Amino acid sequence: MSAEIRVPTLGESLVDATIANWLKKEGESVRQGETLAELETDKINVEVNADQDGVLQKIVKQTGDTVSVGEVIGILGEQAAAAVKPSSNGTSTAEAPRPKSGTMTERTPSQPLTASVESQRPPSPLARRIAAEYNVDISQVKGSSPHGRVTREDVINYMEQNTGEMKAIKVPQEPQPQAAPAAPRLQAPAPQPVADASGREERVRMSRRRQTIAQRLVNVQQTAAMLTTFNEVDMSAIMEVRARRKDAFKERHNVSLGFMSFFTKAVVGALKAFPRLNAEIQGNEMVIKHYYDIGIAVGADEGLVVPVVRDADRKSFAEIEREIADLARRARANTLSLGDLQGGTFTITNGGIFGSMLSTPILNGPQVGILGMHKIEQRPIALNGEVVIRPMMYVALSYDHRIVDGSEAVRFLVKIKELIEDPEALLLEG
Structure with a gap:
């Protein structure tokens, strides 16, 4: 079943935003809680997260478009139920569909318990950038979200406990995978300058801010x-x-x-x-x-x-x-x-x-x-x-x-x- 990707509530007095960057391409698989796009408002940047696992079927609004709160910017479709691959004896077998988040899976005795969705959930972009800025080894940070994903709160807490830094930081809550509202995000990459034919001038789009x-x-x-x-x-x-x-x-x-x-x-x-x-x-x-x-x-x-x-x-x-x-x-x-x-x-x-x-x-x-x-x-x-x-x-x-x-x-x-x-x-x- 397809789901509409909509512009989340941006905050008091903010009614529209500009799409700064799409982090996923059409046809690309996404997981619940992954960041799909970045929105640029007058004051802060906001990330739009996937409400469910699936495939980004269609991008409705392109980078640079101005969008309003609640407006549809993309369509998220269901993941394929099963993929067929050849077996060792030459016959075709159906690969079992990946279980939904939160369900139990069978494992062999040699399979470690931690080999679950945790290893498939990369740290959020915010967590990665904050960790990089403060030279934190993000592999040492344990994720606290239901899917084991490392969020910026996890990075902040890790630094407070291990380095004594940033104790005064009051970081707004990062949305959990089940939540639709988006959290403030680090700025999107600056738009690439466009040079004229002679190379003597270049045009750079002014950011929303x-x-x-x-x-x-x-x-x-x-x-x-x-x-x-x-x-x-x-x-x-x-x-x-x-x-x-x-x-x-x-x-x-x-x-x-x-x-x-x-x-x-x-x-x-x-x-x-x-x-x-x-x-x-x-x-x-x-x-x-x-x-x-x-x-x-x-x-x-x-x-x-x-x-x-x-x-x-x-x-x-x-x-x-x-x-x-x-x-x-x-x-x-x-x-x-x-x-x-x-x-x-x-x-x-x-x-x-x-x-x-x-x-x-x-x-x-x-x-x-x-x-x-x-x-x-x-x-x-x-x-x-x-x-x-x-x-x-x-x-x-x-x-x-x-x-x-x-x-x-x-x-x-x-x-x-x-x-x-x-x-x-x-x-x-x-």
Whole structure:
């Protein structure tokens, strides 16, 4: 009996996707739970899995097609009941059909018990890629699914038990073979460039995420009255604290003490002092938010993503550092869930890690404020009538002038400067 392969539920606010890649060809046999195709959405990649054993009879939607939730993209037919092959005495015998999953099979005394469907279930693509990224021997990982298939959860659990890594990772559940909903998947291979006849140009299809980023950035600039104000921060005090505390901090919390936790705390303190920068515009109303979900911009191969640190005001420095490291790692591995990317109230972006001295960050709509960090440089400054060399960082605040006044934006940035330059105040107000 044939079964339709449909686009699974993609998540809140997502109604369509682009077919990034078919992993199976027409006429190819598939097993229940195997990945058939990859879908690319605005935020994450999703895999479509087979609901049953069978043969991929027909591919209805091709790579590059835009499809909606519930739309049929292929047809899965039944596996052949039996195959005829010559026997040793020259007669033809029917090869017994493979038993369905979960049934008992006879075995000879010499046949090991583990020679079952487990050995026929390869690790999921996500599991293989995560294992490769973190140098895990996937053959040592035991599958926990009903068919013995190794999933990414199995890889994560193996690493936690054997290497002590990734304890903070909160990976969304990978679908079991019986389940229809698809899980977030690592990005599909990039489309191959097409060169012109002379070889002087090439055309590369923009990914779904890259197209969405482009459209949103244009929309923000067209709909928001965006302005940017700048200041500079003396990083001496923070760097001195880090130098004294980093070893003990790492030993106690098993995470490095970076600059992002300081700036996250400083942003929270400044938002409490200037709440309209923690708001958004809905029609003729300002929605001022009294919670602090701080987005951290992360550069990935397919473009910038902004995972969110929830309730940053309630988290310790160690919790913030651990969560940012986890989100950044999963962003680059493309294993973030939709929940990781939704609902931020303010964003921080750090161009300094790429060497940027000064830039104008673009708002992450519908938010009305974004802080840009930059490279720390030893520069001469005037201090108490003397010229001294200090580690200085330019900071930039882009804001929506529709609800944030210029003086408010300037004072917000000054507040961040004061908190960073005085870590004791940061601990009290952040």
